Amino acid sequence: MFRRIVFLIAGLACLVASTPRAQAHPHVWVTMTSELLYAPDGSVTGVRHAWTFDDMFSAFATQGLEQKTKGQFAREELAPLAKVNVESLQEYAYFTYVKVNGKRQKDALSDPVDYYLEYDPKEAVLTLHFTLPFKTPLKAKALDVEVYDPDFFIDFAFAEKDQVRLINAPAQCSVSVAKPHDDFFSAAVRLDKSMAWEANAGMGANFANRVSVTCP
C-alpha cells in the first residue's frame, strides 16, 4: 500500500514535469517552399519563404476582412493581415533556424522584407511570402536552415514539388532536404529521433524540416 502511494506521488510529479513541452499539438498546418538567395560573390544573403496555410486556418485568418468580391481577397486587402503575421512571427524568430558549419547562429537573420499574402480562391488557402535577409551575408561550407515550431502549434512541411531552390548559388554548391514529414503516422517514429537533436530544442525540433547546403 505504502509503495503504491509513493508511486502515485512520483507519478503525479512526472505528470507535471512532462507537461511544459509535451502538451502542444498543431492547429495550423503550413506547406512551404523555400529559396536560398545568393549574391554574385557566392555568399548567401537571405531565405525566401512561401508558406501556405491549411484551409481551416486560412478561413480563420481571413475572418472579418473586407473583400470586394466574395470568395476572393486582393493582395491589398490582405496587406494589413500580412503585417500582423510577420510582426507576430518575430516573437518566434520566424521559426527559421540557421546553422553555420554545424553551429547554431542566433540572430543571423533580420526582420522580413518583401512580405505579402496571397489568396488562392480555388483551394481557399492563404500563402504568406516573405524574405529573411542575413544580417551579414556569409559563405559557409555547410549551411543548415531548419524550419519548425518548437512548441509544435504549427506543423511545417515542405511541399511535394519545388520545395527548396538555390537562387544564383555557386555551381559547386549542392542542396539536400531532410523532410521528416512523409506521413502522419510516422509522427511517433519521428519523435523517437529526439535524441539526435538538442534535448532543449523542444518537441517541435523533431519535426524540423532541414535544408542543408554544402559548398566545397
Add this chain to the structure above:
Amino acid sequence: MTRDAKARLVLSVLLVALITAGFCQEAAAQSSPLAAMRQPAATGFVGWLLSKQALFYRELSGLIRAAKSDGTALWGLMGISFAYGIFHAAGPGHGKAVISSYLVANEETWRRGVILSFASALLQALTAVVLVAVAAILIGATAKAMGDTVRMIETVSYSLIVLVGARLLWVKGRAFLRTLHALKSEPAPAAEHAHDHHTPCTHHEHSHDHHVPHSHDDARAHRHGADHSHDHDDDESVLPWGHAHGPEPEELAGPGGWRRGLSAIVAVGLRPCSGAIIVLVFALAQGLFWAGVASTFVMGIGTAITVAAIASLAVGARAVAKRFAATRASYGTLMLRGVEVGAAVLVMLFGVLLLTGTIASERMGMF
C-alpha cells in the same frame, strides 16, 4: 473493504501508473538524451496520440465541406469530432491536470469529479461558440480581435487557477500543520493533552469534541489522532472550499455543493479551445455554422469523457491513500494531508506557469 472494491482500487492505481508512466517516459525523453536512448520507444504513446489527434482534426475540414452538399457527412463529422475530443484530452494538457489535482486536494467524490469534468468541458465548448457567434457573426471581428479576446479570457482563466490553488493551499496547508502539531503532542501524557485543547491550533477539535459526550478521559487520549482527520473535515466545512466529512453524493444537489466546484469549473473551462474556434469560424465561412456548433459540443463531450476518466483515477488513488491513512492512524492522516497540500501546490503551480507563459497550453492569434 470488500474484495471487489479492492480490485477496483488496484486497477485504478495501475491505470494511473500506466498513464503517468507514459507521460514520464515522454518527460525523460525530453529532458535527457540519454534516457531517450535507453528507452527507444519512450515517446511512442504521446506521439501516437498526437498523430491521431492531428489526423482527426485534419479530417474535420473535409467533412464540414462535404456536409454542405451531403447531409450524411454530418454523421462522419460528429464521429470525428467525438474522436478528436477524446484524443485531444488524452494528450498532455493543463485542464485535466488541474481538475485531477483539485479533486485530490479537495477530497472530492468520484461523482463530483465526473460532473466537474463534464461541466468544465461543456463550458469550454460554450465559450467557444459564444465567442465566435458574438465576435464573428454579430460584430464581424477579425481573427486578430478574436485572438486578443481569447488571450484576455486566458489571463482571467489562469489567474482563477492560481486563486483556486492558493485557496486550497491555505486550507490544506493549515490542516496539515494542525495534524503535524497534534501528532507531536499525541504521545504526551493525558494532562498535556488536555492542555492542548486550549491552544488555538486545536481549538476546533475542542469544540467538536463537545458533541461527543466526554471523550476527554485518559483512555481516549491515544485515539486522538484517528479522530483527528474527522475533526478537520468538520472544520473545513465552514469554509467555502473545504469539505464536509464523507463523500455524500446528495451534497451535489445542495447549493453549497455546486458553489464549491464552480470556481474550478470556470477556471478550467473558461478558456475556449483554439481548435474549436478555428473549426467554428471555418464552418461559418462554409455557411454551416450550426454544424460547427454541433461539432464543438460533441468534441466537448469527448473531451469530458477522457478528463472524467483521468479524474476518476485521481479520485480512486485518493481513496487508496485514505484507506492507507486509516490503517496508520495519525501518521497516515498526516500523509494524507501532505498529499492534499501537494495537490493544492500543483493547482497553483499550473496556474502560475500558465500565467507567466512558462508552459503554453494553447496559442491563439495569428500564430
